[in-house]
Amino acid sequence: MSTQQEPVPSDVQSLSYEAARDELVRVVTELEQGSATLERSLALWERGESLAARCEEWLVGARARLDAARASTAGANADGAGDQDGADR
Template sequence: MPTDETANIADLSYEAARDQLVRVVAELEQGSATLERSLELWERGEALADRCEQWLLGARARLDAARNSAPDGAAQ
């Protein structure tokens, strides 16, 4: 089973991606990582942020679809 660090980002739930992103940011903020590690963290953080955004955009699309399919005035 992959660890958080090696998990395929595309397979992560919103919550898992968000939690990993929080850990990445915390490690970067400590400032104790090597330059190479900092770059790896930055790249993973960017990918995790993109994954979170994909989830949020998908959720928004589902909500919009639900609102549009509701009878007039029912989902206001």
């Protein structure tokens, strides 16, 4: 049956955060309906796990970028703290 071959993790890796999140919402909605066969439910569960992991990757990456930007800004502010005298440039 095709449900065993449907999702492969490599296709999830190419999804943007928004696309993965939207698909995850659809997967959860279908699972919550409870009308899928056991085989389909398992395939949906596996797909959902892959999608959730992809969303987590995006969020962890975004946090790292924000932390790096904040650290860079804090370092720049500390280096130039005596130069500004409180005035805007």
